[in-house]
Amino acid sequence: MADSVNQSLANNKMVADMLQFPRRTFLLGSLFATIAPAVASAASSSTRLILLGTQGGPNFSLKRGETASMLVINDQPYLIDCGYGTLRALLESGVNYLNIGHVFLTHLHDDHNADLPALLGHQWTQGRIKPTRVFGPYGTDKLVQAVNLYNQANTEIRMVDEARSLQPKAMFAGTVVKAGAEPVAVLRNGDVTITAIENAHYPAEAKAKIPHRSLAYRFDTADRSIVFSGDTAYSDNLVKLAHGADVLVCEAIEKEVYRAIYDKRVANGAYADNPEGVWKHIIGTHSSTEDAGRMAAAAGVKTLVLNHIIPGDIDDSVFIASARKAFGGEIVVGKDQMVL
Numbered sequence: 001m002a003d004s005v006n007q008s009l010a011n012n013k014m015v016a017d018m019l020q021f022p023r024r025t026f027l028l029g030s031l032f033a034t035i036a037p038a039v040a041s042a043a044s045s046s047t048r049l050i051l052l053g054t055q056g057g058p059n060f061s062l063k064r065g066e067t068a069s070m071l072v073i074n075d076q077p078y079l080i081d082c083g084y085g086t087l088r089a090l091l092e093s094g095v096n097y098l099n100i101g102h103v104f105l106t107h108l109h110d111d112h113n114a115d116l117p118a119l120l121g122h123q124w125t126q127g128r129i130k131p132t133r134v135f136g137p138y139g140t141d142k143l144v145q146a147v148n149l150y151n152q153a154n155t156e157i158r159m160v161d162e163a164r165s166l167q168p169k170a171m172f173a174g175t176v177v178k179a180g181a182e183p184v185a186v187l188r189n190g191d192v193t194i195t196a197i198e199n200a201h202y203p204a205e206a207k208a209k210i211p212h213r214s215l216a217y218r219f220d221t222a223d224r225s226i227v228f229s230g231d232t233a234y235s236d237n238l239v240k241l242a243h244g245a246d247v248l249v250c251e252a253i254e255k256e257v258y259r260a261i262y263d264k265r266v267a268n269g270a271y272a273d274n275p276e277g278v279w280k281h282i283i284g285t286h287s288s289t290e291d292a293g294r295m296a297a298a299a300g301v302k303t304l305v306l307n308h309i310i311p312g313d314i315d316d317s318v319f320i321a322s323a324r325k326a327f328g329g330e331i332v333v334g335k336d337q338m339v340l
């Protein structure tokens, strides 16, 4: 591949050194100033953000799919998370899923990767022959191997019946991104520099028992810098990663409004094994809308895009009022198929 895909682990240090925070933003600004105007209007922008799925999950409705976002950078698609409904949302967005060669998973909760077997399986069946790299935290390599195994019967049948020769395992591989409290380089090519940091989705007690981790990503292109929070409680690391960015795509939950909805669900039989344990997870490992506003303000971003919305069916004004308590910049309440 032309790009220097995760030589990241070899190149991490070099790129991370070059991109030291907090000076990083200014360095990037001056770096890119030579090749593009510092501020580009949306009309002339070569970087488009498309929200494919905006429902906080695991959950989905007919209006909101599970989490997925797309960056189209100089006509190249980069998929961030791949929750249930992503493939259909891609079709609706007009982005050809056969062209997706880079997927970035923030973490391995199923509302962020449920459509990965569908995406990779259909890419292979429909005839993509270039590699698709899936980046993500601990377990991402095994996850992609499992996807290939999930699709193995399909592969075996079609390789015989359709005389095909390319094995999915030769195309699809997962790359584990090891990130801590400082940004690390994930991928860099002529269009984009992608960095990651560990966010605050998993509490210390959980992390002591499991190797799983959760990530936020930053994409710096010639005309924009866009950060994806992933799922996270208030995170100083995320603030560091998002410093000076144009756009922070951040999860948001209206906890008090959602509690009443949650109680009704429990009364109807949901979360029957431990409703208070699940509630503790919900409020302890996610950001309230006000937290999202606080992080956006602390990072000094221009625009806050609320994503992974919970609940997904209340008026935008509720979210805007909560985020506005701390953040004076532009606030956008994300919706499926919104283009920014």
Ligand SMILES: [Zn+2]
Binding pocket: 056, 057, 058, 067, 109, 111, 112, 231, 308
């Ligand atoms: Zn989630």
Ligand SMILES: [Zn+2]
Binding pocket: 107, 109, 201, 231
């Ligand atoms: Zn999660």
